Amino acid sequence: MSLGQRVSSDHQLTRLLQIGVVLEEVVESRAALHIDSLPPEERAEFDAEVEELLAEAAAESADHRERLEALIDDLEADTVEYEEINALVDAQYGPPEDTDGVLYDQLANEETAYKFYDDLITAIEASDTEFAVDRDRLLETLSEIREEEKEGVQEVTEIMEHRA
């Protein structure tokens, strides 16, 4: 067991970045499934604002995934293909009952991603390991992604508040 929050090897860093990629793939896949899963009467109510939010979330996740994959490439490792994660999401997916459920799920996605990057940055900063990837670039990339996840949380919260 490893006590204390720190990343102490390239291997451990790679694994955490791979987990980040999967989290982004889960967001991307669930956002797409949410739109498809709603019954027609709900879809009619599914206004442009929410649809745009999900489309943006999917696009942002794809962008985050690519940025993480570039770091993983430098660490000379592979990632799990989107299609593979999409199939796993599909197999376990239980669609939310309504639009509010979709928004709650999207909020959980953004909050979880923010927490993940925040913990990862803390763990990297707590370590004096010299990684195979440039530390400044690593922290800059992760900090930018974390900031975008924070904005995502605010965006979903605002939509939920004015719909309430």
Next chain:
Amino acid sequence: MNTADQYLKAIYLAQRIEDGPASTGTLADLLDVSPASVNEMVGKLQDRELVEHEKYKGASLTDEGLERAHDALQTYCIIERFLANVLEVEEFREEARALESVIDDTVAERLDTIIDRPEQCPDCFDPEADHCELLEVSGRAD
């Protein structure tokens, strides 16, 4: 998972291994820390009423401690299953131990949406083998 939760999980597993209170020595082995560190943390957990400590016998979880330990073990099971079945990591036990301090339970909950975990989890966790006894491992070596 924070350090307190890692300790609570270790106490839970040690109680199952020893079929009684968790001894300092077993906890030190499980957590790979010194007995002095164990005693200090067990004292803190006792102050928070998560653990009861009896001299010369060991530590036992209170009801609240048990609930938190159960959640922590579930998070750990999710990490192990995710590593073994999604990332197809052969050394999933070692890697789960190395990663658990950096993976929050909310993150584990998201990962849980893509893994197949039995309903009885985490009661099916085998403390001696350090993985769920129902976990099926397949796929490539890493």
